[in-house]
Amino acid sequence: MGARWIKLSVLYLIFGIAVGLFMSMTLKLNWGSAHAHVNLVGFATTAIFGVIYSVYPGAATNTLGKAHFWLHNIGVPFFLLSTFLVQVPGMLDTAHIFTYAGGGAFGIGVILFIINSLTNINESTIIK
DSSP states (O other): OHHHHHHHHHHHHHHHHHHHHHHHHHOOGGGHHHHHHIIIIIIIIHHHHHHHHHHSHHHHHSHHHHHHHHHHHHHHHHHHHHHHHTTSTTOHHHHHHHHHHHHHHHHHHHHHHHHHHHHHOSGGGSOO
16 A cells, blocks of 8 residues: 555656746746645655555555545645645635645544554554
8 A cells, every 4th residue: 555655646746846847937936835735745745654654554454544545645636726726816715615625634634644653553563
């Protein structure tokens, strides 16, 4: 399961770099917040979860790990979409819906990760 997380994080990295290049070429720097969120929430957070779940595969395959996977990978794209929509005139109300729904799913997933980490990650569960 850790490999899936890492492969998905690479997609966010590619998209984050593309947004950064777009900003650089067009000088549309108002997309900076969205660019940062794609790289941090999309790439970095997803990659870190992938590494942790690669080292502790039991935590990735239990019910909490699977629920975290789906909440994260459904919520984050909606949340990231909202970071772009806030820059589009007339889309602020729609952006907020995506922020609350996507960010909420992401947040619940993080809470499940914390519970999973505290209950299922220890020295005896590390991959050797």
